[in-house]
Amino acid sequence: MNEVIQNxxxxxxxRHYLPRQVDQNALExxxxxxxxxxxxxNRQQLLVVVSQSAEINDHVxxxxxxxxxxxxxSGPNVKLETDDFASPExxxxxxxxxxVLMLFGPKNFYFTDADGYIFAENICLAARSLGVGSCIxxxxxxxxxxxxxxxxxxxxxxxxxxRSVVFVTLGYSAEGEKPERPNKYTPPLWVLERKR
Numbered sequence: 394m395n396e397v398i399q400n401x402x403x404x405x406x407x408r409h410y411l412p413r414q415v416d417q418n419a420l421e422x423x424x425x426x427x428x429x430x431x432x433x434x435n436r437q438q439l440l441v442v443v444s445q446s447a448e449i450n451d452h453v454x455x456x457x458x459x460x461x462x463x464x465x466x467s468g469p470n471v472k473l474e475t476d477d478f479a480s481p482e483x484x485x486x487x488x489x490x491x492x493v494l495m496l497f498g499p500k501n502f503y504f505t506d507a508d509g510y511i512f513a514e515n516i517c518l519a520a521r522s523l524g525v526g527s528c529i530x531x532x533x534x535x536x537x538x539x540x541x542x543x544x545x546x547x548x549x550x551x552x553x554x555x556r557s558v559v560f561v562t563l564g565y566s567a568e569g570e571k572p573e574r575p576n577k578y579t580p581p582l583w584v585l586e587r588k589r
Contacts, residue, residue: 400521405571407526408488410564414445415492419523423563426519427494430512433504439512439558442495442549449545450493452478454485456536457560461486464533473539486530490562497555509558516561526566532557 394402415423420443427441444450456473463471477483487493496512498505513529520527537546537557 396522397518400518403573404517404521404527405574406528407490407562407564407566407568408528409567410488410490410526410562411567412489412491413565415525415563415565419520419525420492420563422523423516423519423525424494427512427516430508430515432508432511433502436502436508438499438502438505439508440497440551440555442497442551444493444495445491447491450487450490451485452541453495453536453545453560454487454493454530455483456539456542457486457530457533458484460534460536469534471534473542475539487560487562488528490528490564492563494561494563496558496560497551498558500554500556505556505558513559513561516563520563524565526564528562530560530562532559 424441424443428437432439444453455478459473459477460471494513494516496509498509510529510531517527517529535556536542
């Protein structure tokens, strides 16, 4: 089997990471693969923040978890409140990954989400090929909408015309290699040209 296809079939989302940081050379190769991703109109508009700060990753990951919970309970018109972070049971959506890639794109561009997720997929496949675990964490609402998050965006120079699109966690799996899963997709519908 072709190595690229084998990577695609064997890649699994990692949600339990070892505490050691991703090798810098591997991380740079992974990022290069992301930047090689196709994107709408070849505009290359995504901004990437590589966060290896446990404090930042914990806060943004918990903000994301809060928003998912609120969204599932009440729908899209929810926001972060200071007391949302008080619960000792609150867990980060980033699963203690040592590195989190935070992707940002233009608010008013139709293909921002598509560009972000294609970039994220390239990241995950490159990570798999280098022995690094990954997981795509889709942005639900706006994990940077509280005071802490807004300060980060300002500090990082993220334009107000941009929003967070998707996160990718990276690290080394604490659970080892996961077995290949059976495919549960509905088989494709083949539409063949009729011979005349």
